[in-house]
Amino acid sequence: MKRNTLYITILLVFVYAFAKAQTTDPAYLVNVQKASQLEIDAYDPADLEIGMLVYNTDENRIFEYTNNGFLELLTEKNIYTGWFIISGEGVVTVSDIPFTPSQVTFSAAANVESRDIDSDNGTGNNDRGINNSYGTMNGFANDTGATLVQQVTFVGGHGNSINDISRYASSSNCIGVRYGDQNGSSLGKIEAAFGAFTADGFTVNVNYTDGVITVNSTNALVDIQPDDVNNEALLVIFTAYK
DSSP, X not given: OHHHHHHXXXXXXXXXXXXXXXXXXXXXXXXXXXXXXXXXXXXXXXXXXXXXXXXXXXXXXXXXXXXXXXXXXXXGGGEEEEEEEEXXXXXXXXXXXXXXXXXXXXXXXXXXXXXXXXXXXXXXXXXXXXXGEEEEEEEEEEEOSSOEEEEXXXXXEXXXXXXXXXXXXXXXXXXXXXXXXXXXXXXXXXXXXXXEEETTEEEEEEEEEEOSOOBOOSSTTTOBXXXXXXXXXXXXXXXXXX
16 A cells, blocks of 8 residues: 555656646746847857857847858748749749748759649650750849849750750849750740849749751751740749748
């Protein structure tokens, strides 16, 4: 009987300790030091250690000290991934992002024009035109508060043969695909310069540029016209950050 009483007493102690650990008493919450951006910028790096946290009262976010200085702790609530399709020149507006973004990254692939594709080029083997051009791009845009920075890179080839590559980079655009033929010559470009961040998204300004190759032929697999690019669309995947 005494042994049972001891077991019950120990059990009650553990239950009490667990309940105390699960308390909603705000006195048990972790209090992260608060500071303005100006105060954070004034910290002496010699007094800081990797992993230290501070609550930025200007941004209303928690920042962690890293090898690259204080960076905002990112969560699923301030990262959003989505898509849009470019199908012509003009302004493309992306909205319904659940926060106001400050930076965004982009990726796309030449001749991937819609959300569901599982096929070859769709025209024929050894097509010499734009439908047989391929490549991938990555770009970004961010607003540091003082200036807007954007960049894109692309590299690709051609399914007819690869005598040369098609490469492209631009600091004036965040999206860019340079369709190249088997010799790396341009069959046309789709570019987009970043417009602005909005309350729930962003805008990009799209421009199409004709290619430099002309081959007149009654054979559709050989015929190439500079304005073939105007028939192209581009599926763009983006990730926005608060």
